[in-house]
Amino acid sequence: MAMSILKLRNSPALRSAANISPIGVLSRAFSKLSEGTDITSAAPGVSLQKARSWDEGVSSKFSTTPLTDIFKGKKVVIFGLPGAYTGVCSQQHVPSYKSHMDKFKAKGIDSVICVSVNDPYTINGWAEKIGAKDAIEFYGDFDGKFHKSLGLDKDLSAALLGPRSERWSAYVEDGKVKAVNVEEAPSDFKVTGAEVILGQI
Amino acid sequence: MAPIAVGNVVPDGKIFLFDENDQLQTVSVHSLLAGKKVILFGVPGAFTSACSLQHVPSFIEKAEPLKAKGVNEIICYGMNDPYVMKAWGKTFPENKHVKFVSDGSGEYTKLLGLELDLKDKGLGIRTRRFAMLLDNLKVIVAKIETGGEFTVSSAEDILKAL
Numbered sequence: 001m002a003m004s005i006l007k008l009r010n011s012p013a014l015r016s017a018a019n020i021s022p023i024g025v026l027s028r029a030f031s032k033l034s035e036g037t038d039i040t041s042a043a044p045g046v047s048l049q050k051a052r053s054w055d056e057g058v059s060s061k062f063s064t065t066p067l068t069d070i071f072k073g074k075k076v077v078i079f080g081l082p083g084a085y086t087g088v089c090s091q092q093h094v095p096s097y098k099s100h101m102d103k104f105k106a107k108g109i110d111s112v113i114c115v116s117v118n119d120p121y122t123i124n125g126w127a128e129k130i131g132a133k134d135a136i137e138f139y140g141d142f143d144g145k146f147h148k149s150l151g152l153d154k155d156l157s158a159a160l161l162g163p164r165s166e167r168w169s170a171y172v173e174d175g176k177v178k179a180v181n182v183e184e185a186p187s188d189f190k191v192t193g194a195e196v197i198l199g200q201i
Numbered sequence: 202m203a204p205i206a207v208g209n210v211v212p213d214g215k216i217f218l219f220d221e222n223d224q225l226q227t228v229s230v231h232s233l234l235a236g237k238k239v240i241l242f243g244v245p246g247a248f249t250s251a252c253s254l255q256h257v258p259s260f261i262e263k264a265e266p267l268k269a270k271g272v273n274e275i276i277c278y279g280m281n282d283p284y285v286m287k288a289w290g291k292t293f294p295e296n297k298h299v300k301f302v303s304d305g306s307g308e309y310t311k312l313l314g315l316e317l318d319l320k321d322k323g324l325g326i327r328t329r330r331f332a333m334l335l336d337n338l339k340v341i342v343a344k345i346e347t348g349g350e351f352t353v354s355s356a357e358d359i360l361k362a363l
């Protein structure tokens with residue numbers, strides 16, 4: 001269903017008619033993140049933790065990054081995934097963005113960000129292991145507050161992961177959401193890859 | 202819950218691990234540890250300094266002498282999820298004996314009474330650092346740190362007590 005919508009959306013007539021993101025609207029009507037949302041107002045007072053080694057944590061006094069620092073005045077592509085070191089996340093989702101970095105730069109994107117409900121040390125170890133730390137900025141949402149505020153939290157206890165997030169992607173310009181995509185199931189990888197969001201920028 | 206102590210029988214509960222066939226399993230602690238002499242040592246966080254550079258290496262290094270003294274298993278335990286514990290275990294290529302298990306839900310750490318609030322360090326609730334010697338589920342030696350420091354819970358400390 002998602003693929004046929006993709007074809008429709010990419011037709012020039014439809015694209016010029018409206019800058020809408022029907023995929024996001026159809027698959028997750030109850031996520032608070034939709035086109036036009038101001039991401040910093042939707043998650044007030046929320047910070048993320050930049051991927052870091054423990055020693056970097058100590059020397060930075062465990063500082064956190066407010067959402068305004070990440071999004072204000074910038075063109076950001078952000079994608080969220082259930083967990084560092086898990087299958088689809090490691091083998092498909094991150095590589096999809098890593099291999100399209102030139103295309104993101106060509107479109108004037110300031111940052112490509114990967115976020116998950118992991119502590120910043122784990123996500124740092126993972127980013128280094130998959131060789132993506134140079135291209136993509138990794139952030140941890142260790143207590144899940146960011147995802148909960150946006151309605152993108154998901155209980156993955158059945159997969160032995162506990163409270164995590166959906167698999168999602170978004171294009172955010174100066175804090176305003178321009179496009180958002182959420183998979184029907186977190187193990188899917190159909191609408192949240194780099195090619196889809198590139199077509200929505 | 203009061204922290205686990207010498208003389209107690211460890212509570213039963215569920216923990217997660219990847220078995221020899223790399224399959225994700227939920228196991229009962231009692232079925233994993235019954236009838237054996239086991240060292241169970243707890244770490245606040247995979248991929249953090251004291252855990253990676255001191256605590257785990259101390260048990261990898263002393264695994265042979267510990268086994269020579271009758272220890273059947275050496276198990277590293279943390280509140281990271283089982284995928285993270287497995288990946289972290291792989292960062293120690295010299296490791297032959299230490300197994301890595303996960304209390305991803307935090308339930309078992311609660312039963313042990315060893316919760317540690319590390320929210321201000323970006324870790325959330327974790328386990329206090331500890332090392333215990335269990336004989337058929339009974340706690341024979343318990344070296345429990347107040348928090349995440351590494352002063353009494355090394356392999357040498359357990360070896361001395363054996």
